[in-house]
């Protein structure tokens with residue numbers, strides 16, 4: 160540690176860190192646009208420039224290392240003027256669509272223009288009118304709003320290791336696009352939406368299905384039901400200014416009812432059901448010499464990743480549908496029969512922390528008799544918008560429970576919302592299925608936390624079960640390559656596409672950062688710690704479903720409704 | 733056939749790394765006339781580079797094209813001398829007449845268009861070159877006449893015995 164002087168104040172800095180990182184720690188804010196935590200600085204936008212005594216020109220603080228005794232001015236007239244100019248240049252060909260823009264209110268560019276008091280146009284460029292690519296079921300690309308900061312390219316390449324998009328062309332003709340300027344739907348994009356979270360503007364956004372949902376709600380012929388994923392109730396609060404990490408499941412359910420949904424179901428219920436099927440599948444594979452290691456299948460980005468990059472592992476994927484799709488299938492079969500409703504009249508909505516779920520719902524396997532199981536998928540963000548639009552005030556709603564028959568869940572099902580959660584839930588139930596006894600400690604510490612790759616050996620009866628938990632699909636190739644080289648000690652692998660799992664999904668509130676991800680994850684752990692129904696196999700409502708309808712895990716009905724298959728995909732990779 | 737071309741080029745770069753990307757792209761284009769999707773994918777596998785990256789790099793340089801050249805390949809000079817004497821409007825005229833942009837090939841495969849830096853024919857500026865034939869001192873209106881000749885040739889070619 161040594162000292163540097165910033166704006167006349169002495170602050171600590173460590174050798175090797177950047178100026179920006181020292182400033183951040185001291186609570187001195189410098190704006191950034193292209194900077195990404197945990198990735199190498201690119202220094203592309205230069206909005207973070209500061210003045211350093213004795214150095215010519217302005218210094219980009221995001222990429223320049225601190226030196227002992229440095230004297231820095233972050234807000235000198237020169238620095239402020241430079242930032243203003245950069246903002247004005249970015250705005251020169253911007254469409255200025257703020258009023259109609261999905262990012263109105265949380266756009267970084269708009270925020271900077273406001274902060275720096277940009278009140279008139281000094282540079283007038285031709286307004287960009289790039290194409291809007293709406294071909295993807297999950298992501299909309301609007302090139303006219305792109306400021307070429309490169310964050311989407313970097314997250315896609317360096318974090319997710321998909322590289323679906325890149326800079327195309329040069330100079331004033333540069334755009335961000337998939338190979339051959341193709342549309343996103345035929346590219347290697349896995350629909351994870353991490354680029355949407357990274358994008359400072361409205362250039363990348365989710366494909367919205369709010370209109371479809373509103374129309375269905377207004378249609379007296381339709382019975383509109385909704386399910387909510389485990390990670391939504393611990394993050395949606397942030398959209399309403401409530402402290403990050405607050406679980407507002409009850410209030411959220413009440414809000415959904417006020418919006419007019421006939422039934423509100425909890426996807427964590429079908430997470431419990433997934434565990435019954437998936438743990439049984441694992442036990443079956445182990446006992447009969449089936450393909451191992453088995454890999455989880457609830458993250459649709461990961462599924463597409465395997466289908467296009469590693470088709471040789473398709474047989475390793477669990478055949479279980481994701482909880483969203485299990486719920487979808489049950490709503491239009493069991494629930495419809497029970498209530499005597501024509502499945503064609505049901506409009507089934509799901510609220511997900513995820514953009515890839517929109518893609519999943521449209522996979523041709525996900526329905527029967529030409530009826531899709533899920534009719535519309537909304538992200539956490541879209542649902543928050545809908546609640547705001549309807550003027551529902553969270554302070555005045557009284558918490559309500561989700562509806563039967565799919566309303567009760569164990570905390571194991573709830574843990575699905577974070578990395579390691581599926582594994583922990585599955586181990587609890589696999590242990591019970593194999594030994595007839597509960598695990599001594601239900602909490603499996605080794606699979607918790609935000610590390611991208613976690614491994615453990617867990618004793619289940621006489622069996623030493625090797626497990627790996629991966630979050631951030633870019634971390635998967637390491638383990639997959641080891642498997643190709645003959646690694647044999649793993650039985651079960653959980654992969655969640657987004658770094659941190661669904662709590663960090665591409666459909667979550669825009670201001671998703673590491674700290675928020677941690678608090679959301681912690682909220683899930685707290686639920687697990689404080690409630691008593693902690694295993695999927697102990698969920699009475701799930702047992703009831705088996706007794707009444709499905710009969711047994713992996714049985715005939717289960718195969719028809721709850722399992723699926725995957726196919727190799729030919730896309731330009 | 734195109735597979736063979738790419739394979740041959742890649743054979744000559746057995747332990748190629750990423751810095752060989754440009755030379756490889758150049759060789760493939762030289763032999764194939766353009767960079768096909770298939771070629772990009774193959775090169776990507778060879779160098780362990782995603783297709784998006786290769787396309788990104790290739791579009792950064794003006795020299796690569798991604799469509800097979802047409803029966804008549806048109807070079808429009810955008811060098812300094814031609815620029816000063818109005819090559820921008822010549823290019824615009826060609827683009828308008830053929831409804832293709834630089835780097836593209838018309839749907840019927842007859843015309844393709846490429847912009848080049850300087851053809852060393854500055855005395856003739858602004859100049860275009862079609863299959864080796866130079867046309868000098870052009871202006872917006874003249875472009876059409878020239879292209880009409882080639883359109884007619886293309887028609888005759890189709891009708892004739894060949």
Ligand code: SF4
Pocket residue numbers: 253254255256257258260261262263264266267268269304360361362
């Ligand atoms: S991206 Fe930002 S600045 Fe651009 S129109 Fe949308 S809100 Fe306004």
Ligand code: SF4
Pocket residue numbers: 298311314315319321322323324347348349350351352353354355
């Ligand atoms: S959604 Fe994911 S895979 Fe697709 S472009 Fe964005 S980051 Fe890449």
Ligand code: SF4
Pocket residue numbers: 304305306307308309310311312335354357358359360362363
């Ligand atoms: S799309 Fe968004 S994240 Fe990507 S370069 Fe443009 S502004 Fe940056």
